Amino acid sequence: MSEARFENIEACVFDAYGTLLDFDSPARRAKDTLGKNAEALSSVWRQKQLEYTWLRSLMGAYAPFWQVTGEALDYAMETLGIADNELRQRLMQLYLALNPFPDVAATLKVLKQAGIKTAILTNGTPEMIAAACSNAGIDGFFDAILSVDEVQIYKPHPSVYQLAVDRLGAAKERISFQSSNCWDAIGASHFGFRVVWCNRYDQPLDQLSAKPDAVIKSLAELPPLIGIK
Amino acid sequence: MSEARFENIEACVFDAYGTLLDFDSPARRAKDTLGKNAEALSSVWRQKQLEYTWLRSLMGAYAPFWQVTGEALDYAMETLGIADNELRQRLMQLYLALNPFPDVAATLKVLKQAGIKTAILTNGTPEMIAAACSNAGIDGFFDAILSVDEVQIYKPHPSVYQLAVDRLGAAKERISFQSSNCWDAIGASHFGFRVVWCNRYDQPLDQLSAKPDAVIKSLAELPPLIGIK
CATH class of the missing domain: 1.10.150.240 (Putative phosphatase; domain 2)
Known part of the structure; x- marks a missing residue:
């Protein structure tokens, strides 16, 4: 369990499958x-x-x-x-109607109320993710829903993470990226985001070239981490 | 179990870990x-x-x-x-002294006697694979030992398979590539080699963009497949 202070965060970008939506x-x-x-x-x-x-x-x-x-x-x-x-x-x-995790809607609401931009950055196609968010009742919470389909290569290729920078108009270090997939968190860290690994599945840290900046167990821990009371 | 005729094969290129050497x-x-x-x-x-x-x-x-x-x-x-x-x-x-599989030495001997060029194309570093082949007593059988370390990217990136073409001086379709790793066999197929998946571990075929040309259970089945009696 590590913690870090995240300052001047403008946008929170979320992985979808495993982070917002329960693939099991x-x-x-x-x-x-x-x-x-x-x-x-x-x-x-x-x-x-x-x-x-x-x-x-x-x-x-x-x-x-x-x-x-x-x-x-x-x-x-x-x-x-x-x-x-x-x-x-x-x-x-x-798979088009995955359950959202119970901490998702409340967290997104807090972020929106605090004026933080929110986005999804997902491997899913635009059609898949639109259906899943609508069925989960969370489609109203996002300023942008970004799919790798636009760059035709999957995470953790840097051009995927670059999509969020380009489309949100925020600098890398002003973006907090959340994923429950450790390898995705590490890929985003290597790219230059501030990164929160939401370790829902209680897994060991993957031994790769970078580390997430913070580890949490539930997205409910996110708002205080980026300075929202 | 599929079979295909392999004609005019000049070189046999082998994956190392799992194919020649037992990583367990x-x-x-x-x-x-x-x-x-x-x-x-x-x-x-x-x-x-x-x-x-x-x-x-x-x-x-x-x-x-x-x-x-x-x-x-x-x-x-x-x-x-x-x-x-x-x-x-x-x-x-x-890991530097892995056991070779029992079918390896005899198969390599047959290929060499038939005048087929032989090579290893491996994720391993030159030092790792040299130690492993020497300890397994199979280092004398190869015309070339090629490592991804030269291109600094791992299989199944096409530049890895290209190494074998460049260094053996043989056209893609004159090279038979053997791997027990289905994804590696498929990567090599996608690249353009003739490919034999040595399904040592009795696994289902991976559902990717290409298929191996032939599936065998032991490397002993390789020589007849490429026309060596």
Whole structure:
């Protein structure tokens, strides 16, 4: 648990999947069909989804996150020996209606009231993230919703983080970036943002070239960190 | 199990870790200390080692594979709650003396006798791979040992595979590339090599933008595939 003072923050930029929206909720909601496979499916699905974004970016073979998410689900289902096209459709639809984490709406409200600009910076396609935010009831809170689809390469490539600088018109060091994905927090740190790792999943710190500036367990801890009472 | 005819192959290029050399052997040899944690440690170590190569490449923060391997081991040990510096040193030293798979030496011998050029194309640093090949007794079999360290970015970036083309002086389609890492096989396929996925670990095919041309279970199946009796 580290803390740092964040001064003169103009904008808070949030990762979406895992930070605002709970990517485990589809498998949990389909537990009637998945049974004891629910957790394993969700875990492999997420792991492969991320791997495929990194690998496609490195190979120079970008494909939209909706396609990557479906391909990762196919891999996860095959790993667990599940062949069920109806279930696949259902899980993909549920990915458009992920549960928001309980600390999200209240935190966003506080930030908006304090005059902080807010944005999402996500791997998701514009269509996916629009549907998910609308279904989660948080679409009214953001000044901008930015997708990697615009630059056709995934996080943690610097051109993704640059999108937020360009579109919010704020300097890197005036932007506080929040992610529950440690590697994303580190990528954003390496880029030059002030960075908060929201360690929702109680994971060890990834050993990469940079560190987040602060670690919190819930987004409710964010406003005081950037000087909002 | 798919098969394809490989014609006019001039050179066989091999991935090292997982394909020629068994990355699980350090944890297995340290089972006296690791006990029931041996398998889990090896699995997290390998997973993080790969993740860190992809993430560092995307972030533009290359570090040599020896450092990345150590940092991945640190993460794996922390995940399992193991704090033991002597064990860490031992595992790192064992990574320089990985067991070769039992099909490796015989296959390489057949290829050399048939006049096929052979090379290693690896994430490992020149020092790591030289030590590992020497300790495994396979260092005499290769015409070239090529490391990503030369291009300072990891697989599956195309500039890594290009190294083999440049250094072997053979056209892409005259090179057969072998890897037990499905994502590496797919990266090489996307680049334009003829590709054999040696599916040693009985894994599902990764759902990415390309497919290997052939799937085998052991390198012993390679010579007939490229027309050597």
